[in-house]
Each structure stands twice: as structure tokens, then as C-alpha cells.
Amino acid sequence: MEVFVFSLFISLGQLKPLEAPKYNKNGQVVFLGDSITDGWRGDGSAVWSQYYEKLGAVNTGVGGWTTRNIIEDINNGKIDNLNAYLAVLKIGTNDLAWAGISEAEVIANTGIILDMISAKNPGVRILLLGILPRGEVDIHEKIRRVNQATQAFADNSRVFFLNMEEQFSTGLGQVREELFTPDKLHLGPQGYVVWAQTMESLFNNVLNAAFPSKVVWMGDSLSSQWLSTGLSIWDATYKPIETRNFAVSGHTSDDTIQLIEGQNVLEGLNPKAVVLLIGGNDLQRGAQAPQVIANIERILQHFKNRFAHARILLLGLLPAGGVPDSVIEQGKLINDALAAKHNGDDLRYLDMRNQFADANEEIFRELYQPDGIHLTLQGYNLKEIFVFFLVISLGQLKPLDAPKYNKNGQVVFLGDSITDWWRSEGKATWDQYYEPLGAVNTGVAGDTTTDVINRINGGMIDNLNAYLAVLKIGTNDLARGVSEADTVTNTGRILDMISAKNPGVKIILLGILPRGDSGLHEKIRRVNQATNQAYTDNSRVFFLDMEEQFSTGLGQVRQELFWDDKLHLSAQGYVAWAQTMESVFNNVLNAPFPAKVVWMGDSLSSQWLSTGLSIWDATYKPIETRNFAVSGHTSDDTIQLIEGQNVLEGLNPKAVVLLIGGNDLQRGAQAPQVIANIERILQHFKNRFPHARILLLGLLPAGGVPDSVIEQGKLINDALAAKHNGDDLRYLDMRNQFADANEEIFKELYQPDGIHLTLTGYNVWNNAMLSHLTPLLQFN
Known part of the structure; x- marks a missing residue:
């Protein structure tokens, strides 16, 4: 029986992935074309x-292709999943050479x-390349005319044209x-x-313009020298999060204004942070100081205007x-003025003077080059304290594609920075309350x-199959001027989307927390x-307003539960959140849930x-197993049950268990038909539950049945065993546990009819499961 426990353990663990699309690399770059691209x-x-x-580039080129073929390919979904x-x-x-397609149509x-x-x-x-020259002299002018005409599509914003005739030709033809x-x-x-090599410069310029930087960095030589003195740290820390450095050595605040307003260098970017x-x-x-402060504010x-989010x-x-001391004093005035004004959620000020100088403004020499202004590598290394502040301030940076979680969490949290900070300020409380549940934080x-x-x-929560979702969202909407009506409507949309992605999920909808404004x-x-x-129906959606726990009155937050910004929670705030939510969380989580395991079959399973029952209640009930087995059912009956x-x-x-076919044989069915029906049932499970894994149980031995039935049973078991023993569909043969090598059943495991099991028989079936499955799948 241990093998059954192992199989079900594997079956319930990791859900299988979705079917792969035609191209699923999410390539930053895609090449399209004919045999030359191929x-x-x-x-x-x-x-x-x-x-x-x-770059994760994807090549979709096909030999012999014309423009017509490319159109057909795209219509058929060839690049649907690339982003x-x-x-x-x-x-x-090929259009011009042999396909008979006119220049105008090309x-x-x-x-x-x-x-x-x-x-x-x-x-x-899009980088549109001109048609390359080829050996036939008579086609060269056609190529030139088409290239000249298609160049008109280039607007140097969406489409960029590159003609490589000069590099590939010495003259006409x-x-x-x-x-x-x-x-x-x-x-x-x-x-x-x-x-x-010919395409490299334009390719890189277009790619860097198209690539949506997560972080944009601007400044003077202190920042620009990240790309020289501090390059090793930059490559390890900031390059992986797609940071674009626009800093220029020698620049003043006036120069930066000219760079962003006059030269418009930030055009087309949409960063998560600046x-x-x-x-x-x-x-x-x-x-x-006053002029510098005014410029920085500008x-x-x-x-803010360009990057609203x-x-x-x-x-x-x-x-x-x-x-000079006067410069030091002016610098202090600037820092103090900026610190006093900017320390909110969307604009945070960070003063690092204490890391680079003592209380008397004496710089730490090992952090500076001899000029006392620019930093050494050690200085840039010390600035890694900034990484901590960047993570805390900006949370999880927006990736190229929405992150997809595949932890198969029983519980998923969704929200903004207050949810995100369970990873930092709230980590100790998270580890105590939610980590044991395999909870996933998508804030x-x-x-x-x-x-x-x-x-x-x-696709952020496509693969979670969560049983409980906790949603806390809306504070940023109201702070940024989104209307109350839109905030309410969008919240409803999110609730419906969570349910659609996780059928049967229960949702705790948390009220927006009070804040200092x-x-x-x-x-x-x-x-x-x-x-x-x-939205509250206390069936699918449960609402919890925590204002009383976090506020002493209108606009008066409990300061010990918040950071200084009176928006984000402190460590104690996360303790208060968990304790306030604990009762409703546990009640909702422990309420009846859609089955983790679906079990189908005949009387062997229904009994x-x-x-x-005593074993079922101790072992399978706690893991939310739904038993749909019906006494007397054949494989045809099971098909009717699930399809009709x-x-x-x-x-x-997460898993489906199937044991069916014994009654078919008792009623004269032959192995091929039973096998075909079982395959049809399995396919239904795969189609209906694409993330579930299937445990197919072989027919058990039976006493007092004709040899022909025994032989047909062996044919069925052997055929299924040969076909199904993979990761997503596992076959389990338990004949050795219920009969000897001569097919003589162990009578103590069976009722007098030699078909149905005694409690001892069910105990054999279950014997090794309690210690493995129950701790794995129970919520608590």
C-alpha cells in the first residue's frame, strides 16, 4: 500500500502545466521571414x-515563404503568445522571384x-529589413523599387527600415x-x-527604446559612474531589473531639465520607478539652495506628469x-528641505549622508576617490544599503510579464504595497500564520x-488553484484620484476574475485601511x-473592515501600527492584521470546500x-475528498455521470482517483470496450481539470468469478499499466496486496461475496496513507 501513498502524494503535489503554445518563450525579439531568416x-x-x-529571441522564419504565407501564419496564431x-x-x-506576386501586392x-x-x-x-540583393540581374530593379516603397512605412517610432544592399552587393546584380x-x-x-553586424547599431537602439525599463535613473557623474567604477555592482544589482541610466557627468539640475524637456530622452518609457x-x-x-530646490521640484x-504610475x-x-563650508551649508539646506517635503508613498526621500561621512561632515576616505567627490568601488558597494530602501520603497518591481505563481498555494493574497510588505515588515508574522499553509503573496x-x-x-494567478483568496486593494486608487464608483466597480471585477481563475474559491475582501490623510x-x-x-454574500465573498483596529478616530491612525508615513504597516501592524483576521480566516478556510480529491468508481469505492467509513473520516475527509462512486456502476454509467x-x-x-470496470466484466463486457471507456473517462478528466493529476487504480482481484472474467481483468490491467505510468497520469496495480500469485484472494480482506472489502481490506488499502497524506494536505 505504500506505493499507493507515494503515487497519491506525487499526484497531489505539483499540478501539471498548461499546454504549451506554439511559441512560449515570451521572446523579447521575434524574427519573421523566409528561408534566409530560417x-x-x-x-x-x-x-x-x-x-x-x-535575448530569448524566437525565429519563426520558414523556407519558401511569401508575404501571403506570413499573413496566413499570423492569422493562424503563430505569434499570439510571444509578447x-x-x-x-x-x-x-520569393514573392518577386517565383511566386508571381506583383510589386504592388508585395x-x-x-x-x-x-x-x-x-x-x-x-x-x-518593428525593424523592417529591405529585400536582399540576389544573383538574378533581372530582379534587382524590382527589389530596389519595392525596398524604396516599403521604406515609406518607417516612421522611426513604430517601424524602422534598414536597407543592407550596400553590405551585400558590389553593384547591380x-x-x-x-x-x-x-x-x-x-x-x-x-x-x-x-x-x-550591419543591423547591430539600429537593433540595439530600437530594442533599448522598446524595452520598458523598470527603473529610470537620472543624475550627474556620481550616478553615471555606476557604469564605470561601479559597473560590477551595477551588472549584478540594477541591470537584472532593467534599469536605464540617463545620468551625465558634469550635469546640473538645469542640464537635467534640458535633457528631459528639451531632448525628451524619456520618450516611450514607462518605468515602475525613477x-x-x-x-x-x-x-x-x-x-x-532655493534655485536648486526649485529645479529639483520641476x-x-x-x-509625475510623464510617468503617472x-x-x-x-x-x-x-x-x-x-x-567650502558655504557649499556644505547649501547642501544641508537642500537635503533638509527635500526631506521635509518628500517622504510619502509615491515619492520617497532617502538621505545617505551618515553612510558617507561622520557627524562633522568628514568623509570616509576609503569610499571616495582622491578628489573627495567621486566614489570608489567600495563607495558604490556601501551604497548597496540603497538596494534595501529600493525594495522597501518600490516593492516588487513590475516585470515584463505579470509574474505567474506556481506554488499551488491553498491561500493567495492580492493587493498593493501593504500586502507586498508581508515580505519585509510582516515576514515574521507571515511565517507564523501563512507560510505553513503554502500561502502565496502576489501583492x-x-x-x-x-x-x-x-x-x-x-496570468498572474492562473496556476494557483487556490481555496482561499485575501484581497486588500483600493488605497492607491483613492489617493491618485480614481473615483469611488470606479474603485468599487473594479473591486467587483477582481472578485469575479479570482473566482473564474479558481473555481470554488472563497474570498476574504478586506476594507481599505485608514491612513494619515x-x-x-x-x-x-x-x-x-x-x-x-x-459583494458580500458570506458564501463566496466575506467582508472584513479593520478600521476599528487600526484607527482611534476620523483620520487618526494608531501610530504604533504604522510607519511614519501613516500609510504602510509596521511589524506590529502586521501582527494586528493577522490577529484581527484570524477568526474569519480560519472559519472561511475550514468551511466546506471544493474537493481537493475527486474519487469515482463503483461499489468498491462507494463503500x-x-x-x-471510520478510515475515510480519519484519512480522506480531512483532505476534502469528494466520493462520486456509485454501487453497481459500470464504465458506461460513469461516462453518463460525468458527461450527461x-x-x-x-x-x-488537485487529483482525481478512478477505479472502474469490475461490473463491466461481471456483465459480460470484453476488455477492449472497457479499456476504451476508461480512456474516454480519463480524457474527460484531462479536459475538465487541466491542472489536476490522475491516479488510475487497476481492477482488484475477485473470488468465485469465472476464469474468463479473471483473464479479461488481467488484459485491462496490463493494457492500462503499459500506457499510463507518467507524471500526470499514474497507474497503480494493487493485485499483490489482495491476492496471491495464483489469484487466490486473501479472504480476511473480503466479504463473503469475494468482491467487496471488509474493514480490514479497507485498512490494507489505507494503511500507509494516514501518516503521509493527512499532514501534507490538511489546512491546519
């Missing part, structure tokens, strides 16, 4: 590995393809033979080197050595209701009241609920 897999493979493989940021399109040579089709790529990948930038194979059409290895350190050069050049306002980390000026700092909707649409308090109360009235009566509607189990 050739990156052949003669160009070494160059591809050097330039594009590291590319840059597409490289090279198509048209041009028109190219435009259609560009629009289709954009529609499938919103925000994508004279290709550079060393770059081609003997057919003077397809490229040789050196040709792909030239393609990559970091700014500026003003040191202003002071070195005689500027006074820069901050520009960030981004959060800003404003760094105070660092100490410097060997500068993201700065998120609004719209952000949560977008993340769920992006008294101007929002009445809005918070009205939204809480509206969401409670609109778990009679003869084997639809008894499994609304369930979302």
Missing part, C-alpha cells in the same frame, strides 16, 4: 547564439504584416559571393555575421571632501485596482461600505462511505 538555424546558428539567443518588444521582418524575395502585404504584428504585440517596435551560398540567394556563415540624484554640480558652480513634477526615489546630496507596491485586473489578465478618510469609509453591500449529469461542474481538484 537559415539562422543553420549557417547562421553560431552568430544567432552570440547575438540573439541570450515581443521588437520584431525583425525580412520578407518579399508592398501592400508588407504593410498588412506590420499592422498585424503590432496588433498581436501592443507597443512592439553583383552580390558579394563570399557572403552567399552558391545559389547567390541564401546566406553563408559569413553572410549572417555581416547581417548581425531614481534621481542631482544638485552637487549646481553648488560647485555657485548656485544657491524635475520631480515632470516625472511610477514611484520616485529622491536621493539626498552626498557629502563631499575639500569643498505589488503601488498597484491600483486596474493594475490587479491587468496582472490577473496577464484625513481628506481620504470619508472616501475610504464610503468605498468600504459600498463594496461590503455590493468507503459505509464499510470503510455533469456531476463535476464547479469543482477544481
Whole structure:
């Protein structure tokens, strides 16, 4: 029986993934084209590995393809799942050479393809390559005319055109033979080197423009030298989170204004966070604090206007050595003024003077270069204290694709920074209350209701199969001017989306917590009241308002439960959250739930609920097992039950157990038909429960039955055993536990009919399960 426990343990553990799409690499870059693009897999493979493989690039090129084929491919979903940021399109040579497609149609089709790529990948930038020259002289002018015409599609914003004729041709129809194979059409290895090198500058510029930086960094030489002196730390810390460094050595705050307003360098970006350190050069050049402060405020306002959803980390000026006292004093004025004004949720000020100088403003020399201004590698290394503040301030940075969690958590938390901070301030409490449940925290700092909707649409909770969700969202909506009505409506949408992704899930909807801004308090109360009235049914959605626990009165938060910003919770605040929620959390979690395990079969399985009831109650009931077995049922009856009566509607189990076929044989059915029916049942399970795993039990021995029935049973078991013993569908044969090698049943395990089991028989079946399955799957 231990093997059964092991199999069910495996079956209930990790859910199987969804069916892979045609392309599922989520490539930042996708190449589309004909055999010359396809050739990156052949003669160009070494160059591809050097330039594009590291980007997760996807090559969809197909030999012989024309513009018509590309259109058909895209219509058939070929690039539906890529979410590319840059597409490289090279198509048209086959149209002109042999497909009989006119120049006008090639041009028109190219435009259609560009629009289709954009529609499938919103925000994508497209690098449109001109048709390469080829050996036939008579086609060269056609190629030139088409290239000239398609170049008109380039707007240098969405579409960028690159004509490589000069690199691949010595004149009209004279290709550079060393770059081609003997057919003077397809490229040789050196040709792909030239393609990559010719395209490199434009490719990188377009890709970097298209790539949505998570963090934008601006400043002067202190920041720009992250890319020289501090490069090793930058590459390890900031490069992985897609940080773009726009800092320029020698820049003042006036220069930064010119950079962002005049040169518009931030065009097209949509970062999650912006970091700014500026003003040191202003002071070195005689500027006074009020003007520098005014310029910094102007820069901050520009960030707010341009990046409405981004959060800003404003760094105070660092100490410097060997500068006049007047400069030091002006620097203090700037830092103090900024610190007094900016320490909220969306704009946080960070003063690092204590890390770089003592109380007398004497710099720590080992952190500075000899000029006393610029940092050494050790100085940049010490600045890793900044990483902590960045994580705390900005929470989980927005990834390219919404994060997808695959922990199969019984409980999922969704929300903004207050939920996100369970990972930091609330970690000790989380580890005590929720980590033992395998809970998953999907909270993201700065998120609004719209952000949560977008993340769920992006697949964030697709693979969780949660039994309980905790949602706390809305404070950022109200703080950023989203209407109360929209906040309430969006909350309802989120509740419905959670239910759709996790059939049968129960949801605890938490009211928006009070915060220090008294101007929002009445809005918070009205939204809480509206969401409670609109969505609470105490069946699917349960509402909990924690205002009383976190507030002493209108706008007066309990300060010991909050950070200084009176918005985010302190460690004690998370204790209060867990304790306040504990009763409703446990009651909802322990209420009847959709089955974790669905069990189907005939009387052998149904009699778990009679003869084997004491074992069932101790072992399977605690893990929410639903027993749909019916005495006397054949495989045909089971098909009718699941397809005709639809008894499994609304369930979302982690595992399905099936034991069926014995009655079929008793009534004269032959093995092939029984096997076919079982396969049909299994396919139904796979279609209905794509994340579940299946444990298929072989037929048990029976006493006093004809040899023909025994032989048919063996045929069924052997056929199923040969076909089903994988990860997602596991076959388990228990004949050796119930009969000897001669098929003589162990009589003490059976009732007098030699078919149904005694309590001892069910005990054999269960013997090893209690100590393994119950601790694994029980909520508490």
C-alpha cells in the first residue's frame, strides 16, 4: 500500500502545466521571414547564439515563404503568445522571384504584416529589413523599387527600415559571393555575421527604446559612474531589473531639465520607478539652495506628469571632501528641505549622508576617490544599503510579464504595497500564520485596482488553484484620484476574475485601511461600505473592515501600527492584521470546500462511505475528498455521470482517483470496450481539470468469478499499466496486496461475496496513507 501513498502524494503535489503554445518563450525579439531568416538555424546558428539567443529571441522564419504565407501564419496564431518588444521582418524575395506576386501586392502585404504584428504585440517596435540583393540581374530593379516603397512605412517610432544592399552587393546584380551560398540567394556563415553586424547599431537602439525599463535613473557623474567604477555592482544589482541610466557627468539640475524637456530622452518609457540624484554640480558652480530646490521640484513634477504610475526615489546630496563650508551649508539646506517635503508613498526621500561621512561632515576616505567627490568601488558597494530602501520603497518591481505563481498555494493574497510588505515588515508574522499553509503573496507596491485586473489578465494567478483568496486593494486608487464608483466597480471585477481563475474559491475582501490623510478618510469609509453591500454574500465573498483596529478616530491612525508615513504597516501592524483576521480566516478556510480529491468508481469505492467509513473520516475527509462512486456502476454509467449529469461542474481538484470496470466484466463486457471507456473517462478528466493529476487504480482481484472474467481483468490491467505510468497520469496495480500469485484472494480482506472489502481490506488499502497524506494536505 505504500506505493499507493507515494503515487497519491506525487499526484497531489505539483499540478501539471498548461499546454504549451506554439511559441512560449515570451521572446523579447521575434524574427519573421523566409528561408534566409530560417537559415539562422543553420549557417547562421553560431552568430544567432552570440547575438540573439541570450535575448530569448524566437525565429519563426520558414523556407519558401511569401508575404501571403506570413499573413496566413499570423492569422493562424503563430505569434499570439510571444509578447515581443521588437520584431525583425525580412520578407518579399520569393514573392518577386517565383511566386508571381506583383510589386504592388508585395508592398501592400508588407504593410498588412506590420499592422498585424503590432496588433498581436501592443507597443512592439518593428525593424523592417529591405529585400536582399540576389544573383538574378533581372530582379534587382524590382527589389530596389519595392525596398524604396516599403521604406515609406518607417516612421522611426513604430517601424524602422534598414536597407543592407550596400553590405551585400558590389553593384547591380553583383552580390558579394563570399557572403552567399552558391545559389547567390541564401546566406553563408559569413553572410549572417555581416547581417548581425550591419543591423547591430539600429537593433540595439530600437530594442533599448522598446524595452520598458523598470527603473529610470537620472543624475550627474556620481550616478553615471555606476557604469564605470561601479559597473560590477551595477551588472549584478540594477541591470537584472532593467534599469536605464540617463545620468551625465558634469550635469546640473538645469542640464537635467534640458535633457528631459528639451531632448525628451524619456520618450516611450514607462518605468515602475525613477531614481534621481542631482544638485552637487549646481553648488560647485555657485548656485544657491532655493534655485536648486526649485529645479529639483520641476524635475520631480515632470516625472509625475510623464510617468503617472511610477514611484520616485529622491536621493539626498552626498557629502563631499575639500569643498567650502558655504557649499556644505547649501547642501544641508537642500537635503533638509527635500526631506521635509518628500517622504510619502509615491515619492520617497532617502538621505545617505551618515553612510558617507561622520557627524562633522568628514568623509570616509576609503569610499571616495582622491578628489573627495567621486566614489570608489567600495563607495558604490556601501551604497548597496540603497538596494534595501529600493525594495522597501518600490516593492516588487513590475516585470515584463505579470509574474505567474506556481506554488499551488491553498491561500493567495492580492493587493498593493501593504500586502507586498508581508515580505519585509510582516515576514515574521507571515511565517507564523501563512507560510505553513503554502500561502502565496502576489501583492505589488503601488498597484491600483486596474493594475490587479491587468496582472490577473496577464496570468498572474492562473496556476494557483487556490481555496482561499485575501484581497486588500483600493488605497492607491483613492489617493491618485480614481473615483469611488470606479474603485468599487473594479473591486467587483477582481472578485469575479479570482473566482473564474479558481473555481470554488472563497474570498476574504478586506476594507481599505485608514491612513494619515484625513481628506481620504470619508472616501475610504464610503468605498468600504459600498463594496461590503455590493459583494458580500458570506458564501463566496466575506467582508472584513479593520478600521476599528487600526484607527482611534476620523483620520487618526494608531501610530504604533504604522510607519511614519501613516500609510504602510509596521511589524506590529502586521501582527494586528493577522490577529484581527484570524477568526474569519480560519472559519472561511475550514468551511466546506471544493474537493481537493475527486474519487469515482463503483461499489468498491462507494463503500468507503459505509464499510470503510471510520478510515475515510480519519484519512480522506480531512483532505476534502469528494466520493462520486456509485454501487453497481459500470464504465458506461460513469461516462453518463460525468458527461450527461455533469456531476463535476464547479469543482477544481488537485487529483482525481478512478477505479472502474469490475461490473463491466461481471456483465459480460470484453476488455477492449472497457479499456476504451476508461480512456474516454480519463480524457474527460484531462479536459475538465487541466491542472489536476490522475491516479488510475487497476481492477482488484475477485473470488468465485469465472476464469474468463479473471483473464479479461488481467488484459485491462496490463493494457492500462503499459500506457499510463507518467507524471500526470499514474497507474497503480494493487493485485499483490489482495491476492496471491495464483489469484487466490486473501479472504480476511473480503466479504463473503469475494468482491467487496471488509474493514480490514479497507485498512490494507489505507494503511500507509494516514501518516503521509493527512499532514501534507490538511489546512491546519
